[in-house]
Amino acid sequence: MERNSHIINVVAIAGMCIALSSYTTVFASAKDENIFTKTGNLKGGFIVHVGCGDGTLIAALGNNKQYVIQGLEKDHEQVERARHTVRATGAYGRLSIKHWQGRRLPFAENQVNLLIIDDGDTGLLASEIKRVLTPRGRAVVHKDCQIAALDTEPVSAEYSSYIKPVPEEIDDWPHYLYGADNNAVSRDQAVGPPQRIQWVCGPAYARSHEINSSMAAMVAAGGRIFYIWDEGPVGQPEKRFPSQWSLIARDGFNGVLLWKLPMPDWGWRQWHVESRWDNPRERASMLRQLPRTTTRRLVAAGQELYVTLGYEAPVSVLYAASGQLLHVLEGTEGTDEILLDSETLFLCVRDTDRTHTAPGRDFRLSQNNGGIVAVDPQNGRILWKSE
Structure with a gap:
């Protein structure tokens, strides 16, 4: 009987250790919240947190209403905890949690402004990170997450950062007719026949054809x-x-x-x-x-x-x-x-x-x-x- 109780105690302690270990990087991320947004001077945009744990960091970052944030988590129990955390903020929808199996990120190319990686057991490749980041987008990687071929620079004792460069073939459109010379031709070489919709926003229609253009x-x-x-x-x-x-x-x-x-x-x-x-x-x-x-x-x-x-x-x-x-x-x-x-x-x-x-x-x-x-x-x- 004493032997059985000893085994039960060992199992209980081991279970507690496993549970606590799943929160470790999340607590570190929440504590270093300013590292993610202030380092890149991000005032608004789309943020993804890989290995979001219980959603503590997402809830903290979500106080800025200009952020749309999605957490990715492999553990089903952590997904439920994170969803509970996000619902408690009253911002569910703008903040969301997705169960994710790893390796390929569920986003189109050039879509994520800030990618926070707190889970090193995802199989993420540098090419996949670069694919989803927008030009000028930033990946902030925890020191325990080793990603080969991703050139990062330290931003704190716990995290390093990678910034996706702006391709030379992309150009701006600063005036009504591109430039001050009114020559409506840009230097952009990336524009081509549309292959898909990158994003859509409302309203779907202008006010009316019987009033000034919207x-x-x-x-x-x-x-x-x-x-x-x-x-x-x-x-x-x-x-x-x-x-x-x-x-x-x-x-x-x-x-x-x-x-x-x-x-x-x-x-x-x-x-x-x-x-x-x-x-x-x-x-x-x-x-x-x-x-x-x-x-x-x-x-x-x-x-x-x-x-x-x-x-x-x-x-x-x-x-x-x-x-x-x-x-x-x-x-x-x-x-x-x-x-x-x-x-x-x-x-x-x-x-x-x-x-x-x-x-x-x-x-x-x-x-x-x-x-x-x-x-x-x-x-x-x-x-x-x-x-």
């Missing part, structure tokens, strides 16, 4: 896309349903929403006479046309975004990763077009006076007098103005 401008830079979109009710082109214009940023490789800024001083009421709405013939002609220069109000370059957040607003300089306002360029109210060339902003700045507009006629900035203003984008200093 898309006012779009550019791309640094692996992100930026666009001005009317999020008003679809299929309801009535005056009582106002426009809801926003400047929206998404990850260009996986479509994750990074940030959004409302643009209340944008829309047909800014450039159309409201009295024309009551005449059906007038309404049909006026609401199907955006001012021609709205597409030229948005320029992206590196980590900065230049935009007019209202129809008569000055140029705002935003941090592309988060949408944070860096500064407003003084003296640029009424900017009708933005160009960036040779690290200098060239702005077409017009008079915002509406008194010259004939009664019953639409207001267009392009009809007013103006001039060219050259600005240093780093400090906002005006370099010169045209007469």
Whole structure:
């Protein structure tokens, strides 16, 4: 009897050791949470945690609503624990757990911004890690996970990091017509006939063909896309349903929403006479046309975004990763077009006076007098103005 109880105690202790060992790397990961996001300055995107254990790290990282996170775990019991942890955050859906057998990651090419590897018994190859990472994407690997042919650099005592380089054949689209010279031809050599859908986001339809186009401008830079979109009710082109214009940023490789800024001083009421709405013939002609220069109000370059957040607003300089306002360029109210060339902003700045507009006629900035203003984008200093 004593011998049997001794065996039972040994088995119980061994079971506890096995259970505790399954949490070890997860606790280390949760403790080093800042290593994963701050090292790569990741403000938003798609994160995958291989060997997520009980989901502690995913719950901690999930406090940032700009992260979409999926945990991969081989152990069924740990999967259930992790799902329980994630449900408790109230963010299940944006955060999710998947049972995974190892070796091949269940994602398309160029889709993961941050790959955290805490399980060394997965059979992952360096080629598979490089396949799923986006350009500029980062893999953070625990020291106990040996992955051959993956060139990593230490970021802490426990982890090392690999960054996927940007292929030379990929190019940005910083202006409406690519460059400041209005030559709509990029240097991108990766573009070709579509073979699959990389990602999809809503809405599926624009608001209506009886109202201004829902898309006012779009550019791309640094692996992100930026666009001005009317999020008003679809299929309801009535005056009582106002426009809801926003400047929206998404990850260009996986479509994750990074940030959004409302643009209340944008829309047909800014450039159309409201009295024309009551005449059906007038309404049909006026609401199907955006001012021609709205597409030229948005320029992206590196980590900065230049935009007019209202129809008569000055140029705002935003941090592309988060949408944070860096500064407003003084003296640029009424900017009708933005160009960036040779690290200098060239702005077409017009008079915002509406008194010259004939009664019953639409207001267009392009009809007013103006001039060219050259600005240093780093400090906002005006370099010169045209007469």
